[in-house]
Amino acid sequence: MSNQYLKIIGGNSLSGRVEVHGAKNAVLPILAAGILTSEDVIVQNCPYISDVDAMTVLLEELGAEVIRNGRNIIVRGQATHARVDDLHCKDMRSSMFMLGALLATLGEVETTFPGGCSIGLRPLDIHLDGLKRMGATVEMTKSGIRCTAKSLIGAKILMKYPSVGATENLMMCATLAKGRTTLVNCAREPEIISLAECLRSMGAKISGDGTSVMKIEGVKRLFGTRFSPIGDRIVAGTVACATALCGGDVEIDGANVNHLGAVINCLQSKDCKIDGDDTYMRVRSTGRIHGVHAQSAPYPLFPTDMQPQLLCASCFSDGVSVIRETVFENRFAHVKEMQKLGAKINVCGDTATIFGCEKSDSPYLIKGGSVVASDLRAGGALCIAALKIKGESKVYGVEFIDRGYERIEDVFCSLGGYVLRTKDR
Numbered sequence: 345m346s347n348q349y350l351k352i353i354g355g356n357s358l359s360g361r362v363e364v365h366g367a368k369n370a371v372l373p374i375l376a377a378g379i380l381t382s383e384d385v386i387v388q389n390c391p392y393i394s395d396v397d398a399m400t401v402l403l404e405e406l407g408a409e410v411i412r413n414g415r416n417i418i419v420r421g422q423a424t425h426a427r428v429d430d431l432h433c434k435d436m437r438s439s440m441f442m443l444g445a446l447l448a449t450l451g452e453v454e455t456t457f458p459g460g461c462s463i464g465l466r467p468l469d470i471h472l473d474g475l476k477r478m479g480a481t482v483e484m485t486k487s488g489i490r491c492t493a494k495s496l497i498g499a500k501i502l503m504k505y506p507s508v509g510a511t512e513n514l515m516m517c518a519t520l521a522k523g524r525t526t527l528v529n530c531a532r533e534p535e536i537i538s539l540a541e542c543l544r545s546m547g548a549k550i551s552g553d554g555t556s557v558m559k560i561e562g563v564k565r566l567f568g569t570r571f572s573p574i575g576d577r578i579v580a581g582t583v584a585c586a587t588a589l590c591g592g593d594v595e596i597d598g599a600n601v602n603h604l605g606a607v608i609n610c611l612q613s614k615d616c617k618i619d620g621d622d623t624y625m626r627v628r629s630t631g632r633i634h635g636v637h638a639q640s641a642p643y644p645l646f647p648t649d650m651q652p653q654l655l656c657a658s659c660f661s662d663g664v665s666v667i668r669e670t671v672f673e674n675r676f677a678h679v680k681e682m683q684k685l686g687a688k689i690n691v692c693g694d695t696a697t698i699f700g701c702e703k704s705d706s707p708y709l710i711k712g713g714s715v716v717a718s719d720l721r722a723g724g725a726l727c728i729a730a731l732k733i734k735g736e737s738k739v740y741g742v743e744f745i746d747r748g749y750e751r752i753e754d755v756f757c758s759l760g761g762y763v764l765r766t767k768d769r
C-alpha cells in the first residue's frame with residue numbers, strides 16, 4: 345500500500361454544486377465495444393479515473409488505436425491479437441469485457457484468470473456458459489482461459505444470475521453472431537441500457553434492454569459512432585450520501601435521479617429531502633441520519649456499489665440499522681475500519697447490524713483516526729465517514745479510490761469539506 349493518504353478534517357456541512365461525468369461502469373464496456381468496428385467510436389464525457397486509463401492501455405495492447413482528447417476517447421480500428429495480457433486481468437476486472445468483443449471479431453480470445461478482488465472471487469462461469477451456447481469452445485490453459493469460435497450462432501441463454509459483466513459480454517458477442525440471441529434473466533442496470541444505446545448507434549439490433557429479457561439480432565458489421573454514456577450514479581449516490589450525513593444543500597448535475605430510487609428510499613426522511621429529474625439531483629439535509637434496513641441486490645434494487653457508503657453513514661444514525669450484502673461474498677472490509685474509529689457494528693454472515701452513535705438511549709463517540717480502504721467503494725465510504733467526524737482522519741488506499749472517483753478531494757473541497765491529498769514523510 346502506498347504512503348499516500350487523504351487527510352480529512354470533518355464536521356462541516358456541504359453545500360454547492362458538483363457535476364458527475366460518464367459512469368465508469370458504462371464507459372468501460374463501451375470502450376470495449378469500440379473494437380467491434382474498424383471505424384472510430386468516440387466516447388464522450390469520460391471521467392479521469394485509473395480504471396479508464398487501464399482500459400485504454402489494454403485496448404492499445406490488443407492492437408486498437410486509442411486517442412484521448414480531453415474527456416473524449418476515440419477507439420480507432422479493431423484488435424489485431426486476442427491475448428489479454430495478464431497484467432490487466434490481475435489488476436482490473438474490466439478486462440473481462442474484452443471476452444465478447446474479441447470473440448466476435450477475431451474468433452478467439454485468451455486470457456489469464458482475472459484476479460479475484462477484495463470483494464469476492466468474481467468467477468466467469470456465467471460469461472463462459474453463454475459464450476459456449478453461442479458456439480464458442482472454452483478450454484482451460486495453464487494460466488487461464490482460451491475461447492475460440494469458428495462462427496457464433498445466436499442462442500437462447502438463461503443466465504443463472506443477472507451478472508452485469510456477463511450480460512455486457514454476451515450482448516457484444518451477439519451483435520455480430522448469426523441469428524437471434526435471447527438473454528433471459530439478464531442484468532437491467534442503467535449501464536446496460538447505456539451500452540445497448542451505444543451499440544444501437546453503431547447499427548446493432550437490440551431490444552428489451554433494461555428488462556430481464558433482451559433480444560439481439562446479429563448483423564454483418566457495425567459502424568463508428570459518437571456516444572455519451574449515462575452519468576455516474578454511484579459517484580452521485582456517494583455525494584448524496586455524504587450530504588445526507590453531513591447536512592447541507594448540494595446539487596449534483598449529470599446524474600439521473602431515477603437511477604437511484606432504492607438509494608433515495610434509504611436516505612430520504614424528515615431530515616433529508618432528495619429531488620431532481622433525469623439530469624440532476626438535489627439533496628437537502630439537516631445532517632441527522634436515521635436507522636435503515638437495506639439489502640443489496642441487482643437493479644432496480646439497492647446497488648451493492650452503494651452498500652459501503654450507506655453502512656458507514658449508518659454508524660452515525662440515531663437508531664439501529666441492518667444491512668445485508670447479497671451480491672458479493674466479501675464486501676464488508678470497511679466494517680473493521682469503522683470499528684477502529686469506535687463504531688459499533690456486528691457482522692453475522694452476509695448481514696451487518698449497526699448501532700448508530702446518536703442512538704437516543706446510548707449515544708457514544710466515533711473519533712477520527714487512520715483507516716485503510718481495500719476497495720474502491722469502501723474508499724468512498726470511509727471518506728464520507730471522515731467528513732462527518734469532527735477532527736482529523738487519514739484515509740489510506742487512495743489508489744483504490746482513484747479507480748472510480750475523479751479527484752475525490754476536489755469534489756468534497758468544492759462543497760466545503762476539508763480533504764487534502766498528501767503522503768507520509
Ligand code: EPZ
Pocket residue numbers: 368369370372437438464465466467468469470471472505506507508509510648649671672673720721748
Ligand atoms: C459490475 O461488476 C461492476 N463493475 C461492479 O462495480 C458492480 O458491483 C457489479 O457489476 C454488480 O452491480 C463494472 O461494471 C466494471 P456481476 P461484475 O458479474 O460485472 C457473480 C465498482 O465498484 N458472478 O454482476 O463483475 C459474482 O461473483 C464495481 O464499480 C458469478 O457467479 O459483477 C458476484 O457475486 C465493483 N459468475 C455477482 O455474480 C459469473 O460468471 C455479481 O457479479 C459472473 C458473476
